[in-house]
Structures are given as C-alpha cells and as structure tokens.
Amino acid sequence: MLHRSHLYGVMGEFASPEELIHAVKRVREAGYRRVDAYAPFPVEGLSEALGLRHSLVPTLTLTGGLLGGVGGFLFQFWVAAVTYPMNIGGRPLNSWPAFIPVTFELAVLGAALFSVFGMLALNKLPQPHHPVFNVDRFSHATTDRFFLCIEARDPKFHLEEVARLLQSLHAHHVNEVEDD
Amino acid sequence: MSKQKHHEDDDGVLRPDSQVAPRRPLDLAEVRRKLQSHTGKQYWRTLEELAPDPEFEELLHREFPRQAPSEWEDGVDRRDFLRLMGASLALAGLSGCGRAPIKEAVPYVKQPDGLTLGKPLFFATAMPLGADAVGLLVESHEGRPTKIEGNPDHPSSLGATNAFAQASILDFYDPDRSQVVSNYGEIRAWSEFLDSAQASAAALKATQGAGLRILSGIVASPTLAAQIQALLTLYPQAKWHQWEPAVGDGMREGGKLAFGTYVNTIYRPEKADVILSLDSDFLGSGPGHIRYAREFSRPRTLNGSNDSLSRLYVIEPTPSITGASADHHLPARASDIELFARALAGKLGMGGSVSRPPAAEKWLDAVAKDLLKHKGGCLIVVGDHQPASVHVLVHAMNAALGNVGSTLYYTQPVEEHPVNHLDSLRGLCADMDAGKVDTLVMVGVNPVYTAPHDFDFASMLKKVRNSVQVSRHFDETAEYCTWHVAESHFLETWGDARAFDGTVSVIQPMIAPLYHTVSARQALGAFGDKPGVSDYEAVRDRLKAANPSADFEKSWRKTLNDGVLAGSAFAPMNAPIKINAANIPATNPAPNDEIEFIFRPDYSVYDGRFANNGWLQELPKPITKLTWDNAALVSPKTAEKLGVGHSVAWRGGEHGKINSNVVDIELSGSKVTAAAWILPGQADGTVVLPLGYGRKRAGYTGSNKGFSAYVVRSSNALWRAGASSASIRKTGDDYPLACTQYHFNMEGRQILATGTLEEYRKNPKFAHEHTELPPKELSLYKGEAEFPYAGDKWAMAIDLNHCNGCSACVVACQSENNIPVVGKEQVMRGREMHWIRVDRYYANSASATGGNATGDPSEYNPTLDNPETFFQPVPCQQCENAPCEQVCPVGATVHSAEGLNDMVYNRCIGTRYCSNNCPYKVRRFNFLRFQDWETPQLKLMRNPEVSVRSRGVMEKCTYCVQRITIGRIEAEKQNRPIRDGEIVTACEAACPTQAIVFGNANDPNSRVAKLRAQQRNYSLLGELNARPRTTYLAAVRNPNPDMEKA
Amino acid sequence: MSAGQPPLDSPDIRRLTPVLGPGHTFASVTDKISAIVLTRPISVGWFVGFGIAFSIVGMLTIALGWLIVKGVGIWGINIPIGWGFAIVNFVWWIGIGHAGTLISAILFLLNQKWRTSINRFAEAMTLFAVACAGIFPLIHTGRPWMAYFMFPYPSTMGIWPQFRSPLIWDVFAVSTYGTVSLLFWYVGLVPDLATLRDRAVQKPAKIIYGMLSMGWRGSARHWHRYQSTYLLLAGLATPLVLSVHTVVSFDFAIAIVPGWHTTIFPPYFVAGAIYSGFAMVLTIAIPLRKVYGLEDFITMRHLDNMAKVMLATGLIVAYGYFFEFFMARYSGNKFDMFLVDQRLHGPYAPFYYALILCNILTPQLLWFYKIRHNVTVLFIMSIVVNIGMWLERFVIVVISLTRDFVPSAWGRYSPTGWDWATFIGTIGLFVMLIFLFVRVLPAISIAEMRELVAETSEKDK
16 A cells, blocks of 8 residues: 655554553554654653663763773873872872872763763754654643654554554544654 | 263263253264273163263152152152163163173172173172171172172171171162252252362361261271261361260270270180170170171080080070070069179179179079189170170179180270260260251261150251261151262172271172262262262272282282281280279169160161161061061060050961050150060060161151150160159050061970980980881881982971071071062061071970960960070971872972972962961962062062062972072082082071081981981971971070079 | 652641642643743842842952952961861852752652652752852962863873872862763753743743753653663762762861861761751742742652751761860870860850851751741751851861961961952852742753652552
8 A cells, every 4th residue: 555755653642641551552562663652751661561672871871980980090190100200299109099089080970971961862862853743732742641653664554553543542632743 | 070080980880961961862873882982891770871861860860859849740650760770770780791890899709701691790798787897798690789698708707697688688779769969858960969068168178177077877997987087187176976876885985994995895605605694685686796696606516415515694684686595594674784793793702782683693693603613714795785884894704704815805996986976976966056067967877866855856957057968768867958968888889897806898899889879988078178089999098008018909809809808807905904893883773663664776677777678677576576567575574564465366366467555655755655565584674665666767668667766765864764654554555566476385296396405415315205207117108119319318407506596597588589578468467478487486384385375475474474485497398298299289399309399380370278288387378469570679689590479379498499400500510419518598508506507418428417317306297207308406405503403 | 758658648647748739730730830930920029139149249250350350368368377268168069069969869869759849959059059169269279360270181391280189189079070960950951841842932932942952752762761861870979979078078188287187077078068958958948939839849848858857967967076076185186186175265266166056056956846847947047057067167177277286387367358258249149040040940840740740649549
C-alpha cells in the first residue's frame, strides 16, 4: 500500500501515567518498536515498558571523572617537579599530599561536565523543533497530559491500524503527526 | 672681582649672571658651545642655566621659599617645578658619569679613571655633629650619593655609623631644603647678598665692627673657626657667641673647675672592667658614642663559657641606650645623681658629705666596693646635662681611682672655641636688647626655636638692623631675619671637622650643590675682606699651613683618600686636679620637689635639626618605640599619681595606635600641652621633655609634630626644672601616638633568651632550655636530601649581648633598600615598612606571666619600676622550611639555591597569606602606593641596585641580595670563592657594636659559622621547625653578686 | 519519611504534616507555580524591595571602584592582621552556599521527598551566595588585575601556580563547586523551562524560555537519560559540597598560626556551613511562602525538618568549639593555650561570647516543638544563626592573627567604612538576585511537584 512520506507518526493522548504505561505495554505487545512516550515528569516504569536499555551516561561520567582526576594529578606533578621545579619552603618537588585536593576537584568537575553534556548530546539537545510539536495539544505534554507516538518509520506501521489500536486503548485524542 | 669668576671658583658650578638680560628662547647652539668651552667636570643643572634665561631664573627663585608671598599670579606649583628640576638634575647625574667631583676629590677605593658605568664609587668624607664628626664612606652612583657607610679608618666611626649619619643622605635630598638666598622672604641672587654684606662690612670697618655679632653652634671645623677668627681680627670689636641647645655646659665648666682649663675627656671603655655611668648616655649619644659602643662591646664578647664580662652600672633619671645595656640599672632623679656622686666620693675616701639618696643605699656600697676592687681598671662617666659640680666630683674620683691614662684621658677641647654657651647666648641677648647689635650673623643655629623662652630671642632679633641667618632650612629664625642664606649640605661642599679625639677629616663634596647654596664659611666670608676664597682653597690652604710637608700634594691626596689627616688626633694632656672636689658647693642642695622635669635631646630628631627627615621621624625611638611624635615621659608610679594612662586603639592597636592622655605642663610661667607616655624604668617624680619637636617651620615632614619642650625651657632651668605636682595637669583629652611596639612582655615565651654570667657558666646551653629544634629525622619530608645548599649557604647571627637598640641598622636598611616612609597615619595602622625592626622587651620574672596581654603597663606595675631592658633586631629569618613560601598561591616567594627566601615582586599578587603565615611577622605589605614617585630629588637618592616596589606587593628583608650578587660577580671574575666579610649587609655595616654578622655558614672559618657553633646560639621559635638562617646569641648580663644579695 | 506515610487523618497527623497540601493535581501545581512567573502582576512591594537591593549594589560598585583606585589600604587590615572582612565574608558566603546543593544532592540520594519544594530556590541561593563569595578572593588581593596568575595558563615565563598553597585549592574547589551547582540547577530547570515555554503567552517569553529549554519535549528516552544524569550529579555533588568547605578550612588549618592550625577544622567548618546554609534557606523560605502563598508546597513539615537539621549541625559546631579548647589545653602548646585564653579574656572576648550566644545557646530552643512551629521565631532564629556564623569566621580569622607567636608584633583590627560597604554591598547583591530569580524562574520545581502529586495520589489509592 502507498506510504505517506510527510507523516512522522500517529500520536495518542492519555490522561494519567497509568493509562500511558498500559498503552505502551499493549503497543509493544502488538509488535511496534518505533514508539516513544511523552510525559510532564519521569513516570516510574515507563522506561521498562518501552524496553529502554541502560543509558550510556554513567560510562561517560566515569570517563570524565578519570580524565579529570588522573590528568589533574599528572599536571600538578609536571608543573611542580618537571617543567619548573622550585624549592618551595624546603618541601619536596613532588609533595603529592598537597596535590590531592585539586586532583579531587578536577575529577568531580570532569565527571559533571561529561555527564551533563553527554546526556544532552545523547538526547540530541538542544533541538528547537521536532515534528511532535506540530500537534497542537502536545503543549499539554509539559503540564498534565501523557502522549504515545508510534512513528511512521516503524516497519509494521499502517496508519489505520495504528489509529485503531490507539483508540482501542482509550486514547482521549488520536492525531496524525505531520513530518516536515 | 667679577661675580662670574667668583661663582666658578667657589664650587665649580657655573652660575648664570642675574643681571636682567633681554628674554630670548633657549639657544641650543650656545648650550653646546658653553659645554665645549669648559674643560674638566662641569656640573650644570638645566639647559637654561647654560644659556641663561632670566625667565627661568625668575621662576627658579620664586619657587623656593615655601612661605613666599603669593604676589605672583602665574603660580607655578611645586610639583611642576620639581619635575623640571628633577629632569635637569638627572642630566646633572648623567654628566656626572662617576668622575670625581670638581677639584679632584679622591675616591676611596680606586682612581676614578677606568670607571665602569653602574659601578658605585666610594668617597671618604665626614658628617660633623657638635663636637664630633663621624667619618663616612659615601656610595656614589654616576655622581649621585646614594648611601652612607662608616669609614673604618676614622676614629669615631671605625666603619660603623649611627641613625643620624645614615639618614643624612635623605637630609641632603630633602626637597624642603632652603634653596636660595632671600631678603625678607624675597628671592635674591647670591651676588645681591654679597653686595649688601660688603656694604655693611664697609660700615662695620669704621666702628671696628662694634655692632657685629656672630652666633654659631659648637664649631669643630678648623677652617670655619679660622674664618671667624679672621673676621674677629678684622673687626676687633665684634663678638662671637655660641649656642648649642642640646649640649650641657656642665661638662665644660666641670672641666674648667677641676683643671682650670677647658678639657676634652676621652673614654676607653674597652679597657674598663667596671663602668659606672652617672646619667651619661655615652653609648647612645654625644661625641664618640659610636666608637664607645664598639669599645664597650669588646670586653662584653663571649666566645666560651670561661670568658669574662665587664660590668656596667647605670644610675639615671630616664632609661637611655646606655641604661638598657647596664648590668645594674638604678632609676634616680637627676638631682639625686649629685647626692649619689658625693656619697660615692665619700665612700671612695675623699671625704665630703655622706647624705645619700635613700634609693641608692645598697647600690652605693656595692658599687664603691666594685670600683675600689678595680682601681685603674674602672671608669666613671657622667652626662653633660649634669651640673659642673658632679663633673668635678667625677674627675676627682677617676683620678683617685687611678683611671686617668688607663680607661680615660684628657686632651685639649675639640671645640675650636669652648665657652659657656648659656652665658654666651645671654650676653648676646643682652647686647641685642641694649641695641648694641647692628649686624648679627647666625650660622647653623635656629635660636628663635631653641633659645630659652625667657630670652625671648624673636623679639630681641627685631632690634637688630641687619640679621643674617645661614641655614639649610628656612626655619623659625629665618622668618625674623633680614637675610636668609641657604646653607650647603656637607655632602655638597668642601669643609673639615674634628672628630671627638681631635682627628681632622676633610669633608669633600659628592656632587655639586643641588641648589643655590653656599657653605657657612663662605657666607661669613662675605663680610670679610676676601669673600672670593672658595671652600676648596680655604680647606686646602689651612691644611697646608697647619702641617707644612715636603710633598703636600701627596699628603693631601692621602688625606682625601683615607678621610682622615694622619696623626692629627690630640695628644693626651697631663691635667692635674686643681681643687678639692669635696669642697665644691652643691648645685642644688637636696631638692625635694614633687616633680622634676628634665630636658633631653631626642633619639630621632636630636635638638630639632633632623625634624624634617622622614626616615628619622618614622624610626621607632629605641626605648619608647614612638614615631613621629615626642611625649612627656612619666614613670609608672607618677603616672598613677597624675592619673594619666594610655588606651590601645582598635585600629592598629598594640602595633600602631595608642591613645594617650594629654597633659598641660606649666613651667616658669610658660605653658605647653603634651601627650603623656608611661616609661618603665624611669625615676619616680621625673618627667622627661624630649627636645626637638613642635617645629613650626621644619618643612613638610617635620612641622607641627609633637610638642616643643623649648617653650617651657628657661635659662635658669636648662636641663632640670623642679616644680610642684600642680605644674602638670591632665586635660582630659587624648592624643593618638604612633607606637610600633606597645607590648613589651614576652608572655613567658622563649623569644629573647637572657641569662646571667653565672647561669651561663653553669649551663652554657641555657638558651636551649625552653625550646628545641626538632631533629631533622622527624621531618616527614626529607627536605635536606632534595636541597642540600652545598655551595654558599648564607646565614646571619645576631649577638643580643651586643645589640644596644641604637637602630642605626633600621635606617641603613631603609636607605639601602629604597624603603618608603609611610607617615604617622599609616604607622598608627600598623603598616610601617621597615625590613628590620628592633624589638624591645622588658625581661623580669614577674612580667613573664600571662596577664591579659593588652600590654597595658598598669597591669605590670609592680615590676615596671626598674625592669631589665633587652633589644632584639628582627630581620627576615630566611627560614629553610619557610612557612611563607608554602602558602603563596603564585610562587612569588621561593627559595634560592643559597637558601635565600626570595621575593618576586612582579609575580606577587598580594594575598598577604605569606605574612599571616610568617611566625616572625617580618613581611611588609604595600597597602597603598607608599613610594613617592613624583619628587625628583628622591628619585636621585634611590639605590639603583634595588627595585622600587609598587602598590599591592609584599616585600621583606632580602639579606641585601644585591650586595650578595655584586660580591659573587667580583669573586667569579677573579675565579675565587667569596671571602668572608666581603659581602656585608647594610644593617651589619651600620652596626656600631658588630652585633650583626652575615656570612657563609658552610665555611667553617667564617665569623658567622663560628658564632652559630657557639652554645649561646639559638633559633627564634625553633620549635616550629622553620629552620631560620638568622639565629641569635643569648644575651648574658654580668650582675654584681654582692648586689644580688643586698 | 516518604516511605509509609500515614493517611492524613491518622491521629499523629500533628507530627507529620504532609510535604504537599491536600487536593493538588498535575495541573493545579503547574498553574500555581508558573503563575508566579507568567501571569502574576509585579507587585509594588517587589519593586520597592528590588529598588533598595539595587541601590545597595550601587554602593558595592562604588566601594569596589575606590578599592581598585586606591588599593586594599582603604580597609582596616594591617600587619599582623593581613586578612580581615574580605576573608571573613568569603568564608561566610561560601558556607551559606552549601545548603542548596546539599538539599538537592544529599537529600535526593537519601530520597527525602520533603526536599522537593525547597531545592530549586535553595540551589539558586547557593549560586548567588557563591557569586557573592567569589568576589572576595579576587578583590582582597593587592593587585586584583594580576589575579589570573592563580589560574594554570601557559605563560610566556613558563611559570605556573604553586599547587601546595591552600589558596590554589580554593580556586579549584570554589570554581568547581560553582560550575557543578550551576549545571545541577540548570539540568533541574530544563523541564520547567519547557513548561513555561508552552504556557507563556507573550512572544518574547515564549522565545526566551524556548531557547533555555533547548527544545525539551518530555520524551521518555530523554527522561531516561535525564534521570541517570541527575542522579549522578547528585552523587558527585555530595562529596563535592563536603570538600569545598573542607578546602576552605585548609586555608587556616594548613597555616601555622595558633588558632588556625588545628585538625578539627574540616569537619566543623562543613557542619558550620550546613548550619548557616539552612539558616539562610529559612530566612528566604519563610517570607517567600508567605508572600506568594506557597504554604501548601513549603509546609510546616519543611520548616520543622530544616529546624531539626539546624539543631543537629549546631550541636556539631558546638562540639567543634569545645574541642578547639580541649585540644589547645591537651596539646600543651603554649601558643594555642594562650590563644584560646585570649578568646575568653582578650580584647575581642565580647565577640566570642556573642558567638556562643548566637550559635550554641539560642539554637537550643529548637528542641521545642512549639518553637520549631512558630514561623516568626524560626525566622528570627535563622537570622541570629546567620549573625552567629559570621561572628565565628570573624573570631577565627581576626583574633588568631592579633595574637600569634612574637608578642612584639601583636596588633588589632577594626574594619573601615569601606569594609562595611563591601560586606553590605554583597548582601544587597544577593537579595537583588533572589528578587530577580523569583520573578523569572519557577521558585519550585514543577516537574518534581508533579512526581510528588503522582506518588501521593498513588498512596491515597
């Protein structure tokens, strides 16, 4: 059958987190994979329902922490003992205990930066526009409404079937999401 | 003769004619021509000067007198003018290029030829002060004198100096110095003065000079004296009067009474085992005191526990430097000194009265016993403020004890013309009052300020038709004079002076006069028949006449080179006592006034002549630690009676601002208001009024500081005024005093280790009792391993047994290291900049116990009446484990390979963390822009070897790193190790007692290494393990065991 | 607390006021909070308050300008007291800056639900306090324009900072703390900014909030990563917040000055920081909930808990004071003994007694339920504690320096008008920023409130 290229997907609106989670579960059972849910706050169990795998964020954070910490210490050592060694109050050039506080701070800084900017990158944010914003009622997604969108990219996607499925799940509204 | 000629001769300075020339623009061609036309060194100040421009001349003149009536509208403000001056003076410096000043003055170390730019030359000269002159070596950079050192070959210096000598360099560059001749405050050219002088000379000749009077201070310059004598022979009727406000006549008159003639007494403290000082500050002031301090320190040197010490007894009304070094100090009223002397004379078996001051009971016997035990090896000295009778008694006692010829000897007076100054001045005033004085010439005196108030010199002066004052400042007297002639500083003119032992030194100029000034001799010469004779000629000719030798040129050069005329010291004279001392009538038979006021010269400003010297004003006075002010010093008990006291201000506090009660003092119908200061160890019922303050016309720095004691000083009570306790009253006001160290209590800490000879012999390591350096092994960091300091390891050792607190080191350091003067306000905030400070502690068992540590004397009253005084100079300790370096965030203070704690000014951002973490608090911070960057004279003065610090950076003692570097370079050039004593820090060089020793601790034969090896050697706060390179040798006193018992 | 919360009608309701007023829905919380920013008209009171704060900031700028022109000599500092108001205020502000991150991070990890409604403005307060604190280390240097020497940049001289100095540790600790707090705060803000974007009426507001929210659309995938980041940040911020005041305490503990050189400093500085931080949170929260009617969100439960935290940390601080004395005596170090003695009898003793009164005695009232639940008293007490903590820093910094090793160098310190102008100026800056904050950003985290609504509604089921 013909496939409408300008269609991003079909979106159903739900009133409560419970309805949303229930819907997500059913849709996934129906075999749809290109599915995303939208909620005004992190809904418990939603990730599991969508079958999201562990995020990359913790790994990134660890990397940042290690870079900051190890790099920080080595830098201090290089400065104090290698590139410009000076006799400071008779203390040894590599007075490592004195280098610990900075090492620690740099570790934390590295971890934090990697964590936040890593998260944004993975989320492809900032992203001023997205097709879902074309749905008028989607503005409620940041207040008290919960949305489920089955994307057209999904191999099983068929407009009527998807719409029917969502209605069967008592979605309050079902809209086509225009792509552009 | 032509004026032009005269000018060139007089000092080689080319002076413009002042006859009005048509105005014309500056003609550089002419400048060049003039420059070429002169062979030999010519000092010129400004281009205009070479191409005379009356406009500039005019401007030049107008600027000088501070009090100049603002009749001129085109006001040129001082700053602009000085900038102009500065630029031109700098030129003068350049043109100076290290060549010796005109008339071949001879440099001390090497001939001027082959001089390399940037290398200083040293010239020998001398600083005259009263009946003494301190031989100096002046460091000269490209023709600019920048630093004063002592002349080792000079008898009254022996290489050391005092605070006055060190500060004389600032006197010389003082921008407030009088700079031209003036008539009723109107600027005049020298030539105009010359004309008027010659005119009055002509008139005087007619009357044989009946109306001519000359007033001078003590004259110890043969040439100047010769000039005056010349005038006196020219004008037989003329009279020469003298007035030296801070030197007592008792000394002169006592000598005359005893020997029938004026004598000069010279002590040999190093030969004396026992010294008794009767109100004499022979270690701290007066002729020869620098040498005496050195000589006194010799028998007080301890190398091992079986060395012996000489013993010093001091009985005096108010603590002095001498009193602070005493083994036994007894506060007694000035009037009681005579009683004591008489009683002592009795004890020594010379008959006489036996009435004795009650306080001195136990003293007397012990002292007499001790003196008799050391017949011929003891010495009794007496202060010149004491009346003649006491001097006679002391002469007699010294003779009786057989000290004459061993520990002291007599010579003819150093003063060229000794007289009783009080009578002399009285006579002058009488003549002035009687209108007998037509022309009065005053040289180097300021009688309107210094004369006894009952003489009312100012109004006397009004009765003189033609009064001429020759002085360095346009001072109080100048205001009342017809003519004021700006006098040259000794660093810019030729002259000569006798040292305390008669040795003649030639004063040679380091630079051409900065301003239109002449020497006192020249100003007097203007009234004579040969006004043209230059100082150079005068000095040279007199010397030639005095010792005619085959090759005079040779001896002349040698004299200039050495700074002393060989063999010119007076020979000891045989002076038999002419009268029986016991029969001398008592000066003031046992006065029992409630309060006794005594007048004393000040340790900073002397009789007031140094009042405009910022270095001296900011120098903490050795005993009181006051700066910028004098105060009426009262003993703790008297203070209690009067109900006066201090309160510590919140800003600055103990280290800065003390609010003192103000008192009104009324004496002989004259009244002065002063701040009161409680001085421990002062005799009860005694109030000291230090002279020299309260100047009205001293200059920007010195005017209106403190109060003038001269105001209440009358001719019948010149040194001591008895009065009822009603004469001093608390006003209820407070006055803020700037005191750099109010807290004198060690709080039981091992700061300044002291002991008696007995203790030292029992336990030579007593200094290490309370504090011990942690062994190196205990250190977590193996610092030694990483920084071995194998090469030169600089260290300093300070022998507290020798330091008498004179503070010459402080000024020397200030001069060497371009340290700014911050002013009273900043000192009161605890922001003075001295790199080395001299701490003063009162040590006695009781004061070592806690207290609430505000340092308020009232808390220590029981122990205050006669404490032991100790001094401790504290420069940067140059710690090997420097706490300051560890905390600097930017590495602005780091350690050098030789163990110096270096300060990197341009890296410093001024967090002040280093200062907080310095246990010795020796770091100084530029809280504001303290350096004077405008005044050009001060730019000329600065040491080019030391960078001038800006606002916001920390600074501190560097062990004079610039001197170390110069020494190292020299040694490397000659490819040899640095010799011990080759590098001398400024403080070490200045120290009269050689208490400070600097050197290489790695060289076992260096003096410093030897001192560090002594058991008395200890580190200040050693337990902190900062491992200071500066160490101290414990002070050991030698009390008389008998007296301990008594 | 969150676990097993009893129904609202249980008998011991008196003890456990809920963390959220009854009957709130997702919409209602969103409306109420966003309304403060979007729809509510700017009141006269706000303008007056802001105006006053703004003029005080003007005074601050003058004070700083004069400081640059003349130098730190315009202050009361001297030798030996090289550090005065500047450092006292720095430590004080940094301490205040601790509550925010602490609340957001530690209480988050401990899963304390009651943090939800106070963390947002507590974090804002943290940032502003750190901003105020950050001013001082910079301006207290003699040559502020050279202060960049403290950062490790490749200079032509090849010279670097001196990493043994606690001041360098400060630079890194404070700047790290500032950065992480900012990130933490911003990450928390993103969903709310999206809400404001979607609810804003005026175009400019829409655009600005739109940019700030970076196109957040509440996707489950985003929430997934967002949560782990937020959790990690909380995890990172917790040791960080403890380290910052530890490092600040090193400024003193590492030095050898008697009264500074003691091992008790790190823990009791941290406790003191939390102490003053919570005091400041109360000082702000109490008027805030009153003026904007947020009693439902910032309930007595919150005030009660914060009061308890203050009481606890206050006791730790008291312990610290006690041990300063004990260690000085126990060590037998004559310098330390003398110094603690000075605190009791020295010229500055009154300050010390005032400090004891403010920090130890007064807070003991918090043992009483009635006190903890009397808003006015709590407010006054929070101010008292703020003053007390400032006094503590004054006592530590100044008194120790006035009486150190060599008696000849002892001195005193008293602030000048410029010292005061700078100090009060930063308070003005702080208040001004708070005023701006409550007008342009949601003072309470809306998203987290929705979560709270969700959970409470579940529980009600």
